[in-house]
């Protein structure tokens with residue numbers, strides 16, 4: 001028995017299969033004039049709270065649905081369903097991010113002809129969700145002022161990929177050592193053109209610019 | 224966690240390639256992976272995940288070789304091109320921030336080294 005050593009050139013992207021589903025999703029949504037946003041943050045940054053508040057403000061402007069990515073529980077989906085939001089739960093059974101195929105299947109279960117906007121709440125984690133394209137129009141980085149100012153420098157991929165940053169819990173600023181100018185500077189250093197919308201669920205500050213930004217995403221989709 | 228999900232894709236890709244050699248004909252010695260630094264992968268974690276995930280597969284016993292690619296960006300304003308360090312996407316010439324990432328996002332299997340057995 002003889003053994004011959006050979007080198008096999010592969011050049012295969014590890015995200016290839018995922019990206020294929022993502023492009024299917026893009027085509028599906030584009031044909032129907034639907035915009036899709038992918039909310040990414042650490043656990044507890046305020047994504048679900050932001051969506052709860054968005055629901056009431058958006059109701060008169062756009063028809064929308066939420067896809068809730070969660071590792072194990074359905075709490076967040078229940079919170080939104082209670083407000084009358086059309087919401088589908090995506091359980092990742094342990095995975096730390098949503099993949100394009102799962103999202104695509106969930107979209108097919110939605111009444112797409114009656115929707116303008118789909119907002120995906122990704123699994124709470126700043127690393128993996130930024131890696132996986134799910135066919136969204138824009139990634140939204142959600143960052144709360146209870147986290148470090150330097151999160152953008154620590155997780156550059158997300159802040160490079162995102163189209164907007166929503167800085168949450170700004171009502172807490174007076175009680176925290178968090179430096180807002182420093183945080184904004186770090187965001188600019190990673191991605192100079194990235195807009196930042198500052199919001200608070202308590203004072204409702206910033207909700208109008210946020211909802212306007214959502215509406216603009218939909219307009220650019222149909223325009 | 225990050226490394227494990229990436230490694231799952233890696234092992235699926237490798238096994239698919241190996242199967243092309245025909246049943247049991249190729250014995251995998253080495254997998255060469257190219258990873259851009261923007262992925263913030265810890266090579267040791269990826270190597271460990273690779274060992275665990277290939278254990279009961281035809282890729283068992285093979286070595287994972289990781290080539291890290293630095294982050295390189297190009298300034299859309301003045302054309303400067305250079306490496307990015309510490310997440311600072313700032314032009315080295317005009318100090319502007321309108322930069323396009325041209326390297327550092329790679330994540331692909333470059334090649335496999337196999338032993339072919341006949342007889």
Ligand SMILES: Nc1nc2c(ncn2[C@@H]2O[C@H](COP(=O)(O)OP(=O)(O)O)[C@@H](O)[C@H]2O)c(=O)[nH]1
Nearest residue numbers: 043044045046047048049050168169200201202
């Ligand atoms: N003070 C304050 N607390 C907030 C705000 N937004 C969310 N929270 C709180 O932060 C915690 C986590 O919020 P949640 O929306 O569940 O975060 P998620 O994990 O990103 O979905 C909850 O206790 C919220 O009440 C805010 O604007 N201000």
Ligand SMILES: [Mg+2]
Nearest residue numbers: 047048076121
């Ligand atoms: Mg939540």
Ligand SMILES: [Zn+2]
Nearest residue numbers: 298301314317
């Ligand atoms: Zn420049």
